[in-house]
Amino acid sequence: MKRGIYLLLLLSMSVHFLANAQDNAGLTLPNGFKANLFAENIGSARHIAISKNGVVFAKLNRADKQGRTIIRLADENKDGISDKITGWANYGGTGIYLTGNALYASSNEAVFKYQLDGNDEVVNPLSPITVVSGLINRRQHESKSITFDKSNNMYVNIGAYSNACQDKDRTPGAQGMMPCPILDSAGGIWKFDASKENQTYGDGKRYATGLRNVVGLDWNSQANKLYVAQHGRDQLNTFFPSLYTDAQNAELPAETFYEINEGDNAGWPYVYYDNFQHKKIVSPEYGGDGKKEGASDIKNPAVAFPAHMAPMGVLFYTGNQFPEKYKNGAFITFHGSWNRAPLPQEGFFVAFVPFKNGKATGEWEIFANGFAGTMDGTKITSTRNAKARPCGLAQGPDGSIYVSDDTKGSIFKISYQK
Amino acid sequence: MGNRKIRYFLFGAVVMFLFVSIKTQAQNLENGKKIYQTRCLVCHQADGGGVPNMNAPLDGSTNVVGNDIARLVKIIKNGFNERVELDGLYYSNSMTPNPDLTPAQISDVLSYIRTSWSNKATKVTIAQVQQGIKGNQKTSTK
Numbered sequence: 001m002k003r004g005i006y007l008l009l010l011l012s013m014s015v016h017f018l019a020n021a022q023d024n025a026g027l028t029l030p031n032g033f034k035a036n037l038f039a040e041n042i043g044s045a046r047h048i049a050i051s052k053n054g055v056v057f058a059k060l061n062r063a064d065k066q067g068r069t070i071i072r073l074a075d076e077n078k079d080g081i082s083d084k085i086t087g088w089a090n091y092g093g094t095g096i097y098l099t100g101n102a103l104y105a106s107s108n109e110a111v112f113k114y115q116l117d118g119n120d121e122v123v124n125p126l127s128p129i130t131v132v133s134g135l136i137n138r139r140q141h142e143s144k145s146i147t148f149d150k151s152n153n154m155y156v157n158i159g160a161y162s163n164a165c166q167d168k169d170r171t172p173g174a175q176g177m178m179p180c181p182i183l184d185s186a187g188g189i190w191k192f193d194a195s196k197e198n199q200t201y202g203d204g205k206r207y208a209t210g211l212r213n214v215v216g217l218d219w220n221s222q223a224n225k226l227y228v229a230q231h232g233r234d235q236l237n238t239f240f241p242s243l244y245t246d247a248q249n250a251e252l253p254a255e256t257f258y259e260i261n262e263g264d265n266a267g268w269p270y271v272y273y274d275n276f277q278h279k280k281i282v283s284p285e286y287g288g289d290g291k292k293e294g295a296s297d298i299k300n301p302a303v304a305f306p307a308h309m310a311p312m313g314v315l316f317y318t319g320n321q322f323p324e325k326y327k328n329g330a331f332i333t334f335h336g337s338w339n340r341a342p343l344p345q346e347g348f349f350v351a352f353v354p355f356k357n358g359k360a361t362g363e364w365e366i367f368a369n370g371f372a373g374t375m376d377g378t379k380i381t382s383t384r385n386a387k388a389r390p391c392g393l394a395q396g397p398d399g400s401i402y403v404s405d406d407t408k409g410s411i412f413k414i415s416y417q418k
Numbered sequence: 419m420g421n422r423k424i425r426y427f428l429f430g431a432v433v434m435f436l437f438v439s440i441k442t443q444a445q446n447l448e449n450g451k452k453i454y455q456t457r458c459l460v461c462h463q464a465d466g467g468g469v470p471n472m473n474a475p476l477d478g479s480t481n482v483v484g485n486d487i488a489r490l491v492k493i494i495k496n497g498f499n500e501r502v503e504l505d506g507l508y509y510s511n512s513m514t515p516n517p518d519l520t521p522a523q524i525s526d527v528l529s530y531i532r533t534s535w536s537n538k539a540t541k542v543t544i545a546q547v548q549q550g551i552k553g554n555q556k557t558s559t560k
Contacts, residue, residue, distance in 0.1 A: 061471070062508070139500075139510040139511075139512075140511065142510065163512075169499075170497075170511075170512045170514045171497075171515060172514065237460075238514070338461070338463065338469040338472065338473065339460065341463055341464065342455070381463070381464055382463040382464055383463060383467070383470065384463070384465075384467035384468065384469070384470060385465075385467070389470075407470060
């Protein structure tokens, strides 16, 4: 009898412990926020989009077991967990954007447009309209992330197929090409009229240049401006060991978040942003020594983050559910680093960037942490050990936000309750 | 008496030979680890795990523990600039070439990689590396 009671006690304690471990889907959040897993194991979920009815569309980087790359997730019983999962399309990629009944999705070379019906079901899964094709995809930085302004213009990232435009990519001591020939067709943001079909480079306009690789971008409707988050260059110490130590490389250069006006130049590959000196520093491939400053007409970041954390998604929060301080501020997902090795990796969280009157204050804070799954706070030393890596971001109709993970394919739903 | 001397000498030589070969074996992996830490670790990570979608894993990879030594030698020497499929996943980052590594250094680092973490493949001899370099020169048309 006594033993039975002990057993029962032990059992209830372990159930309690397990339930606690699952609280907030393993995430650490500010007071009043809670999180749950909206979906699990859907595949390499990159960016996500949500309809006004709360249907989530996720773009997969690779086809899932059923050969699908756009996944539709509906929560029909409204318990906060997707219960009807379908999908279509056979091309891997990152970008997805929903406006009205038009769903746009990107491969690594093109952007396609689908029509949704009144129930958010895709009308033409096999015959999308090609909005633009033939965009450069040379392995590195191939994601064609997309966002839209309020006049149906589409902004597409075309990443540079290089680390630092060296004449031999990623080679110790190799010099930078002058001028960098990559910039005419990549390393920037291109603008296209989303109402036109079958466009190529000539139909678009290079809206901003000198951006090595932008995966996260969003339109700030309060400021009516494009904002982009850049992945800074890698391996300063590997290629220029006489100028940079391992420890310096782990902290340089900053990951940068820019307010973009048409024609802006963020400086890649000629300069990088040093968030300790608060300066644009000439890249060592272009004669820099870690101190020499770059040209003054190059754009300064609105916010600078620690190096190599890899910003993947940007979302300006326009909902009413979260406390006032979040309104019109930006959430940014950080995939987590690899190039901080041999030092421990950083990132694997969602940051919040406060805005005041349409301008970033320059501050930032960690909003949601714990995606890597190290509950005791130990650092990830090898990137593959992170359980989840935050990627896509979208806002639901109730003002909750959703975060996708492209390792196993979780979608976290984060809500606030007063 | 002379016979005995010869026998002692031979015994001593055998002992010396064993000692030297064990010692070089040991140095081999230790040196390989050093080369790994300075040249490979930043991308392939301390546990050989690589980086998903970017840098190929070395731990448990069929190519790495497989028998095509010449291919491994070629990748280390020339770097790698293709999107590669490995055990069902794709990796897209460019790998830095290491043209300055000697056959002995390549045998050291390959031996370290092939016997570290969960890898339990054979070590790679200098002769195998030299053979690989020769084979690559023959097959290379570019």
